[in-house]
Amino acid sequence: xxxxxxxxxxxxxxxxxxAASLVWAQPPDPGPVIIPKETIRLFDGKSLDPFYTWLAExxxxxxxxxxxxxxxxDGAPAIRISGQGYGGIVTKKRYANYKLIxxxxxxxxxxxxxxxxxxxxxxxxxxxxxxxxxxADFTGPWIRSVECQIIEGGVADFILVGGYEPNGEIIRPGLxxxxxxxxxxxxxxxxxxxPQRFVQGRINWYGRDVDWADKLGFRGREDxxxxxxxxxxxxxxxxxxxITYYVNGKLVNEGTESTLTDGKLLFQTEGAExxxxxxxxxxxx
Numbered sequence: 001x002x003x004x005x006x007x008x009x010x011x012x013x014x015x016x017x018x019a020a021s022l023v024w025a026q027p028p029d030p031g032p033v034i035i036p037k038e039t040i041r042l043f044d045g046k047s048l049d050p051f052y053t054w055l056a057e058x059x060x061x062x063x064x065x066x067x068x069x070x071x072x073x074d075g076a077p078a079i080r081i082s083g084q085g086y087g088g089i090v091t092k093k094r095y096a097n098y099k100l101i102x103x104x105x106x107x108x109x110x111x112x113x114x115x116x117x118x119x120x121x122x123x124x125x126x127x128x129x130x131x132x133x134x135x136a137d138f139t140g141p142w143i144r145s146v147e148c149q150i151i152e153g154g155v156a157d158f159i160l161v162g163g164y165e166p167n168g169e170i171i172r173p174g175l176x177x178x179x180x181x182x183x184x185x186x187x188x189x190x191x192x193x194x195p196q197r198f199v200q201g202r203i204n205w206y207g208r209d210v211d212w213a214d215k216l217g218f219r220g221r222e223d224x225x226x227x228x229x230x231x232x233x234x235x236x237x238x239x240x241x242x243i244t245y246y247v248n249g250k251l252v253n254e255g256t257e258s259t260l261t262d263g264k265l266l267f268q269t270e271g272a273e274x275x276x277x278x279x280x281x282x283x284x285x
Contacts, residue, residue: 026060030094032094033096034093034094035098036283038283039280039281040282042279043079046077048079054088055269056139073275073277077277078277079275079277079279080274081121082111083270083273083274088124088141088267088269090127090265092264094262095265095281098281099236099283102123102233103277104150104274104275105230105277106272106274109273110216111271112271117214118152118154118215119152119228122149122151123236124143125263125265126262127265128144128262129143129164130166133163142161143163144162145163145260145263146161152216152217153212155234158177158203158255160173173259175258176198178254184210203255209221224247240261242255
């Protein structure tokens with residue numbers, strides 16, 4: 001265990017205290033990219049062994065027990081992510097060409113500046129590069145990736161997350177999607193629209209409410225996500241450069257020609273308690 005040498009000076013007093021108190025471990029070598037040949041259960045109902053922890057404030061440590069396994073949520077074991085802080089659990093291995101199946105439900109706890117705002121989380125797919133690379137000094141909560149957003153009213157939005165290289169260069173993922181503009185000029189998936197190329201920003205799922213509001217418990221008129229606190233099923237099919245999202249069995253978003261086609265998966269803590277009872281990677285049929 002060594003102190004981080006990745007933190008650059010931004011404020012002498014605050015950063016000195018931060019650096020002096022922060023102890024970092026190192027994640028394991030991810031090895032070669034894995035293409036599932038049979039179902040890989042990233043959650044076996046018992047442990048978080050396939051994952052390591054990343055938190056912007058604590059690096060590879062989790063002193064507040066943000067990520068735990070609980071015995072009974074609606075009669076079954078689940079991963080509890082408390083929502084405290086910003087970061088996630090990250091797979092130790094890299095994966096490509098799979099169908100991710102996730103079953104989640106929200107908990108009642110919210111935190112900090114998001115205490116009265118929409119419950120928010122997400123899954124970063126094809127995550128690449130050094131942990132924390134969403135900031136140039138590698139102390140960010142995220143990593144370069146294509147996000148499957150999980151937020152009340154916006155489940156399965158695409159978010160393209162850029163990440164920095166050690167030389168200071170930022171690399172942004174690219175994705176092509178068929179979109180239309182809604183009343184407010186936001187990009188919304190529409191399978192009948194012309195394809196457009198994106199290297200940053202958000203691509204809303206097809207039914208995201210144009211009057212979406214960042215308030216706790218928001219539910220849009222066409223929302224496919226199950227009502228709180230029921231379980232919701234997400235399927236993310238990653239087939240080469242094509243990424244397709246289903247929510248509760250319904251196609252809601254799709255992108256093609258992704259510049260990222262393999263990587264780790266990161267499950268976020270972002271201000272709201274969330275439970276996962278299933279995280280499977282199935283081979284493409």
